[in-house]
Amino acid sequence: MDMGVIRRIGMAFAKTLGFDLCPRLADLKDRKLYVPRRFSVPVHLSEIASPTVRMADIHEGWDDFLRLVSSVKSGRCSATFALDRFGSASRGDAIFKAGDAFGKILRTIYLCDYLGNETFRTTILRLLNQGESVHFMERAIHNGDLGPKRGRTEDQLAAISGALSLIANILMSWNTLHIETARAADPDTLTDEIISKVAPIAHAHFNLRGMFKFDLGAHRPTLLEPSQNAAVSRRKT
DSSP states (O other): OOHHHHHHHHHHHHHHHTSOOOOOOOOGGGOOEEEETTOOOOGGGTTTEEEEEOHHHHHHHHHHHHHHHHHHHHTSSOHHHHHHHTSGGGTTSHHHHHHHHHHHHHHHHHHHHHHHOHHHHHHHHHHHHHHHHHHHHHHHHSOSOOOTTSSOSHHHHHHHHHHHHHHHHHHHHHHHHHHHHHHHHOTTTSOHHHHTTOOTTOOTTSOTTSOOOOOOGGGHHHHHHHHHHHHHHHHHO
16 A cells, blocks of 8 residues: 555544644655645746645545544544555545545645754654654564464454553553653753653663563452353363
8 A cells, every 4th residue: 555645644634633643754755745736836846846736625525534534533433444444545535535635735734844844853753763662662572473373363463462562551651650750859950851852662671571470459350250260161061
């Protein structure tokens, strides 16, 4: 699937949901300015500006596009499913054309800010690098194959992915707690500017190959008894 299309429609979805999606635009072919048709493009921008956005596509498919976004917002449809359903294979669909045209305009505005505002570009790159560093943490938590007996079904994959995300979130929560504690103890040194550049993704101080023990306490019957009862029932049958 064309990643440029995914980025544009993803940005349109995000903007309509009330936030801005700021992707990393690594490909030179994706660093292009799209403007509405009949838009006057300066001569010195003619090689990178493409007046190909048909505003009528946005008007004609806008109501259906909003209904789809509302379904995502209400939880009736996942964003992943929506992007898969209205990707490059649906180029003739009114929702696709509205989302793609709107996304081209948003991507153009973002690209102008990204290339023209050094502070904005530095902030975006730092945040994107911090986000990608989460993958390094997850690989440190578990690095290697799952083995032939695990990860073969969708339920197993979901359980493994969920467990990995849970542990990563626990580690980042622990880091965040101690960063905030250190900041509260010395707010004059750890200013907002410094804290904004610190991500809770460090993991060298964690023992990721040790044994973890959890006190289930009052939750033990709820967590363990159903599976134990099911095992007893299977043995009886």
